Amino acid sequence: MEWNVTIRDMRKEDLPFIRLIECRCFLDPWPSVCFSQAIDEKGICWSVVLGDKVIGYLVAFKDKNYIHLANIAIDQPYRRLNIASNLINLLIEQAHQSKIKYIKLEVRPSNIAAISLYRKFGFRKFRTIPNYYKNGEDAYIYILKIL
Numbered sequence: 001m002e003w004n005v006t007i008r009d010m011r012k013e014d015l016p017f018i019r020l021i022e023c024r025c026f027l028d029p030w031p032s033v034c035f036s037q038a039i040d041e042k043g044i045c046w047s048v049v050l051g052d053k054v055i056g057y058l059v060a061f062k063d064k065n066y067i068h069l070a071n072i073a074i075d076q077p078y079r080r081l082n083i084a085s086n087l088i089n090l091l092i093e094q095a096h097q098s099k100i101k102y103i104k105l106e107v108r109p110s111n112i113a114a115i116s117l118y119r120k121f122g123f124r125k126f127r128t129i130p131n132y133y134k135n136g137e138d139a140y141i142y143i144l145k146i147l
């Protein structure tokens with residue numbers, strides 16, 4: 001990772017930054033309350049911070065056997081610097097520590113960047129959910145086996 005970029009637990013005061021990034025990144029952005037609830041419910045919520053600015057984040061939820069990677073985004077100017085890779089590496093580390101069997105996620109078939117990222121880590125397409133997104137796009141479910 002370049003510059004003085006750190007990953008730490010997400011804080012409620014990060015949410016205005018996160019909401020801006022979310023709106024720039026997604027057709028159906030999460031409202032701030034979803035991030036707030038994830039923090040309250042002790043989800044895995046990490047912010048990527050450069051100086052006093054949040055430039056990316058990850059939200060995931062741990063179940064008994066799996067972790068659901070629910071959201072990951074890096075603000076446009078900071079992409080292709082391995083920041084998302086660092087977040088996923090941390091998540092995989094956490095999955096190993098918690099003896100989790102697999103990590104799962106949904107991704108749009110049109111999201112070439114995200115699919116390339118996940119495939120690089122060994123995630124494989126498990127199935128397709130037709131019409132999953134509001135605009136009618138399908139979702140691919142990708143899985144990474146841990147145990």
Ligand SMILES: CC(C)(COP(=O)(O)OP(=O)(O)OC[C@H]1O[C@@H](n2cnc3c(N)ncnc32)[C@H](O)[C@@H]1OP(=O)(O)O)[C@@H](O)C(=O)NCCC(=O)NCCS
Nearest residue numbers: 025072073074079080081082083084085107113114116117
């Ligand atoms: C997908 C996303 C999180 C990747 O973040 P990032 O920090 O740029 O990713 P990294 O730098 O760690 O990239 C790791 C690998 O992913 C792949 N990748 C990342 N961006 C890519 C792109 N635009 N095109 C093709 N492959 C890409 C490459 O294999 C890359 O490795 P390389 O740079 O050595 O070629 C980022 O593009 C993003 O925030 N997109 C908008 C939000 C989003 O779509 N989130 C995922 C929802 S499922």
